[in-house]
Amino acid sequence: MQCDYFDAHQCRSCALMGVSYAVQLADKQRHCAAMLSAVAPEVSWLDAFASPESGFRNKAKLVVGGEQGAVTLGILDASGRGVDLRDCGLYEPGLHELVPRLADLVDELGLEPYDVPSRRGELKHLIVTHSPAGAVMLRFVVRSQKQLALLRSRLTVVRERVPEAAVVSVNLQPEHKAVLEGDTELVLTDAHVLPMEVNGITLGLRPNSFFQTNTVVAAGLYRQAQQWFSSVQPRQVLDLYCGVGGFALHAAVLGDGGPAEVVGIEVSPEAVASAEHTAEALRAHRRGMPPTTFRVGDATDVAALDLLEAGSLVVVNPPRRGIGSDLAGWLEVSGAAHVVYSSCNVESLARDLALLPTYTARSARLFDMFPQTRHHEVMVLLERVGSQQHSAATESRS
Numbered sequence: 001m002q003c004d005y006f007d008a009h010q011c012r013s014c015a016l017m018g019v020s021y022a023v024q025l026a027d028k029q030r031h032c033a034a035m036l037s038a039v040a041p042e043v044s045w046l047d048a049f050a051s052p053e054s055g056f057r058n059k060a061k062l063v064v065g066g067e068q069g070a071v072t073l074g075i076l077d078a079s080g081r082g083v084d085l086r087d088c089g090l091y092e093p094g095l096h097e098l099v100p101r102l103a104d105l106v107d108e109l110g111l112e113p114y115d116v117p118s119r120r121g122e123l124k125h126l127i128v129t130h131s132p133a134g135a136v137m138l139r140f141v142v143r144s145q146k147q148l149a150l151l152r153s154r155l156t157v158v159r160e161r162v163p164e165a166a167v168v169s170v171n172l173q174p175e176h177k178a179v180l181e182g183d184t185e186l187v188l189t190d191a192h193v194l195p196m197e198v199n200g201i202t203l204g205l206r207p208n209s210f211f212q213t214n215t216v217v218a219a220g221l222y223r224q225a226q227q228w229f230s231s232v233q234p235r236q237v238l239d240l241y242c243g244v245g246g247f248a249l250h251a252a253v254l255g256d257g258g259p260a261e262v263v264g265i266e267v268s269p270e271a272v273a274s275a276e277h278t279a280e281a282l283r284a285h286r287r288g289m290p291p292t293t294f295r296v297g298d299a300t301d302v303a304a305l306d307l308l309e310a311g312s313l314v315v316v317n318p319p320r321r322g323i324g325s326d327l328a329g330w331l332e333v334s335g336a337a338h339v340v341y342s343s344c345n346v347e348s349l350a351r352d353l354a355l356l357p358t359y360t361a362r363s364a365r366l367f368d369m370f371p372q373t374r375h376h377e378v379m380v381l382l383e384r385v386g387s388q389q390h391s392a393a394t395e396s397r398s
Contacts, residue, residue: 001054001372003089010083011075014090014372021053021371028376029366035346036380039353040361043380048366049220056371057090059213060099061180062126064106064113071106071113073099073126080116090372092215095130098162102126102138105161109154114143119176122147127171127181129194129205132215135166137194139207141173141181148186155188167194169207181208193277199223201253203244204277208270210243212377214369218246221367221379225315225340226250228363228381232338233257234313239264240299240327245275247315247340252292253282259313264294272296300327310335315342322348328355339382344369346378358385 005011006018016024029048036043065082066072074085086099106113106123114121125141138158140151148170151158158168168189173182185207193204196211198219205211212218229237229251239248242264252262266272275294283289299318308314314336316323322345323331331339332355339359343349353361359382367377 001089005085005088011085011088013075015374016372021050024371025050025366025368028368028374032346032364032366032376032378035350036353036361036364036378039350040364040380043361043364046224046363046365048368049217049224051214051217051368051371053371054089055092055096056214056216058092058095058130058211058215060088060091060095060126060128060130062099062102062128064111064123064125065115066113068110068112069107071103071111073103073106076116082113092130094134094164095128095136098128098130098136098164101161102128105158108161109150109157111140111147111150116176124173125180129196129211131194131196131205133195133197134164135194136162136164137167137169137205137207138162138165139169139171139181139185141171143172143174145172152188159189165189167191167207171207193274198246199226199250201249202278202281203246203249204274204281205244206270206274208268209274210268210271211246212369217367217369217377221342221377222246222250224365224367224379225342226254228338228340229259229313230254230257232313232381232383234259234311234338236261236263236309236312237315238308238312238336239315239317241317241319242266242275242294242315243268243271243317245271245278245294247317247342248275248292248294249278249282251315252279252289253286255288258290260290261309262290262292264292265297265299266294267296267298269296300324308334308336311337313338313340315340317342318348320345320348322352324352325355328352331356332358337384340379341382342377342379344375344377346376349378349380353380353382356382359383360385 072082072084127139172184237251248264
């Protein structure tokens with residue numbers, strides 16, 4: 001991938017820019033395998049799931065800088081001034097073409113960029129999510145409600161300039177610190193949900209819902225998990241840190257041989273509302289779908305919920321810090337025959353696997369969510385030692 005911004009030292013976020021993609025992928029695979037070698041000596045590594053080298057990001061987190069009528073969209077430099085990256089090659093088609101139009105829109109509306117050094121101004125960020133169907137969620141992150149009335153009154157202009165914007169909202173972030181968004185979200189459009197189709201399942205994203213930034217690789221991640229679900233045929237699937245329900249819903253649509261019950265736990269009420277929205281839509285069109293429920297809660301408190309049946313499968317997709325000793329301890333004494341662990345940090349994954357001695361890592365796969373960087377996603381299928389549910393079919397069907 002060629003990037004003029006990188007070559008000009010305007011943006012160095014993509015630390016592996018200039019390294020051939022084949023080398024990037026091989027290096028990540030070697031690093032992850034080495035990190036897990038001591039705690040998962042018998043694991044079988046599947047071929048890495050590659051991403052497009054460029055044009056893969058479905059989400060743009062754009063810092064607004066510059067001056068009123070001459071804004072920059074991109075990042076801040078070391079002095080806190082805006083660096084314009086509106087032609088960044090990471091954004092997928094559709095989103096890439098939209099970013100320059102958003103800069104023009106901000107200028108046309110007369111929105112005042114927030115100036116970090118002087119702590120003056122209003123508009124801090126634009127957060128844009130692009131769906132495979134071409135629809136967009138557009139979020140204006142502002143310092144206060146001063147420009148809320150302006151945005152409400154000019155919503156028609158926003159929709160005319162960005163006709164693909166299905167959801168438009170204002171997020172209030174009043175603090176002067178490196179925080180992308182605040183707790184208060186005000187949706188300006190009638191629609192509150194962005195449809196995001198993945199493997200034939202239309203996930204409903206709300207403004208504060210988390211979704212992987214690489215749709216192609218996320219789809220591959222969910223397909224792999226679904227194959228593992230099918231191969232071990234659990235009685236129940238419990239999806240912790242479930243977000244908008246990607247793993248849980250892929251289990252729920254398996255049909256014959258799928259689980260009899262699916263439960264998702266997530267701390268974000270917005271994400272749970274999104275997951276419930278999708279599950280309700282699926283029930284209307286899929287007969288025989290098992291009971292599928294989502295609950296607001298902290299995944300680390302799941303032991304108190306007494307949800308798990310013997311012979312079940314637990315999915316964990318934690319933040320970078322991993323699941324930690326409490327949740328690992330609960331898994332150790334639970335009835336879960338299998339665990340699918342999806343991790344964005346192989347170091348914390350290795351620590352957690354060491355806390356799960358009654359499980360054996362059977363299969364693992366690298367998913368390259370973030371080309372041009374050293375970041376990675378690794379998913380591992382764990383089986384409880386002595387479980388009678390595992391068979392050689394696990395690998396052959398993966």
